[in-house]
Ligand code: ADP
């Protein structure tokens with residue numbers, strides 16, 4: 001499961017509307033990328049889905065249930081923050097265990113989930129290290145591990161690779177795609193990077209000033225961009 005439906009979702013900060021009412025459907029297991037220039041509302045939209053911002057109007061359904069007024073912890077979604085959100089004084093194991101400890105999960109179940117996340121992320125040999133003893137890519141994998149152990153219905157990523165250098169970004173891109181294949185869980189991924197969008201997405205949502213300009217597969221957008229903005233942004237020949 002992991003189907004997310006936004007219906008006439010609107011967000012204003014004071015008098016300023018950053019997201020006029022929009023509809024969006026994210027299917028179970030889909031890798032959906034929100035792409036658009038800085039300030040177009042990608043993070044706000046993701047935070048609305050996560051429940052970290054209240055919507056001004058509209059509703060959100062997760063797996064067919066109205067989740068509009070559910071707090072983040074009850075939405076069964078896991079937000080992956082950038083790798084610097086790790087606790088530097090804790091080992092990898094403790095960092096990954098953190099959300100489970102907060103939830104009071106029993107130790108045997110915690111150990112099982114840590115082992116399984118570490119295996120999926122190739123971190124088994126690093127569980128006793130601290131973040132300072134890891135590479136940037138390994139730190140990012142730990143941040144993802146912390147989301148995996150919650151066994152969410154969907155992962156929400158906000159520009160998770162923006163702190164990494166170009167070479168590492170390519171590798172992490174492939175790792176996240178690989179993880180999506182392994183887990184088959186819905187992933188919603190925010191980026192301003194067209195290459196990330198075109199190479200990772202099942203479905204791309206192109207945003208400009210809070211408005212969805214087009215939704216489609218990378219090939220759809222490349223072959224049939226709806227307007228100049230989409231064509232220019234995606235690098236399509238139109
Ligand atoms: P993106 O992630 O695409 O760069 P954001 O979602 O962060 O864009 O921001 C969209 C718009 O909303 C921007 O104009 C930004 O300044 C504004 N905005 C975001 N958060 C707040 C806030 N808490 N208060 C006021 N304005 C905000």
Ligand code: MG
Pocket residue numbers: 042043044
């Ligand atoms: Mg942002």
